[in-house]
Amino acid sequence: MIALIDYGAGNLTSVRKGFAAAGADLFTPGDPSELGRARGIVVPGVGNFAATAALEGAWTDAIRQTIERGVPLLGICLGLQWLFEGSDEAPDVKGFAAIAGRCSRLPQAGGLKVPHVGWNSLHVPRASRLIQGVDENTQVYFTHSYAAPVTCEAAATCEHGTVFTAAVETDRVFGVQFHPEKSSDAGIRILRNFVAETRT
């Protein structure tokens, strides 16, 4: 079973449906101690980075301990930003800091709109377990105003005014800035790739 962390940042119906299509059951732990039975962890989230303050303390500790057992973690949208050290959107809130760097607002340059809403293409710079089977330039659905910097953990990047991290991957930590559950076939493929990681 994969644990879907519901910390009050948005509606999780679509995420549940997406994982169902990828062949996985999710459970929503009511308490961090329930992560003991998780084979995978998903941190979703939309809206302001401040919402991730609900993860500080017990949840963060339990998630860290679970990853140390070898359980993979996937952050989606705000959940990806939370994998970094923090965000200019809520400077006092600490991120999970699995990846170095801070999130910042997308530049509103050259007539481009922020928020970045819609389908945009992925650049895939290296082999990745998460993005496996998804071709260069595949379009996926984004909706966000803040974005993570490109680091060596980037498994995919995207461009909107600046180049930003669209997906990250380390040994056990994964994240996507876009919404795989809203990105048609490519998105479901990515969820399936993550589900496969929970079964190794």
Add this chain to the structure above:
Amino acid sequence: MLSKRLIACLDVRNGCVVKGVNFEGLRMAGDPAELAKRYNREGIDEVVVLDVTATIEGRRAFEDTIRAVSGELFIPLTVGGGIRSEPDAAAAIDAGADKVGVNSAALSDPTLLTRLAGRYGSQAVVVAIDAKRVGDRFQVFSRSGSTPTTRDAVEWAIEAESRGAGEVLLTSIDRDGTRAGFDCALTAAVSSAVSIPVIASGGAGTFDHFAAVFKEGLADAALAASVFHYSEHAVSELKRHLLEQGVPVRC
């Protein structure tokens, strides 16, 4: 590069698509879930389902419709029509909507936008604006275009953004149903005044109308209903046409 989005609108009454369905001999005609699946297959970028039902019984049937449509759709789904309160929005979102469209209720109480954005995030809140040309400005109408308000479309869009709306669904009352083309002047006026995306609606008749509203109208997305019903390949043919015209689309 961010693609321009094509959005199919399904007008639903008592569980059936009621407007612009023209497929002769197709059993699926009128079934919103089947239609949404077909559009998804053809490459539509997003689906909007509008409830044109007036009764309470119909509202419940509509939630079943949202559930059926969203069950098979892994692209964004917006639900509008009759969303007057937080419980209405909650019902639509719990049934599987990713975004809710709010129109008259936001005009009577703009704080509804803020409350919905606080609960679901701005990305889930679409302010629907119906506007009509009056002299050299665009006047906002409420209640499905029947009731004039004192608001100006550009000013209302700016206020809605500041109150938490994440997108504008902008319908030209003058062009709606005419197939004479989108109102590019209206769309450009609103789009250049806000930083959130603007979805142009009303008047789609030909493929060139879409190219025009993206280029001259500065639209981020365009919505239509009947245009996509013409042929099995309308979406893919339209996207090819737009690419030839230099408009970036997802394919």
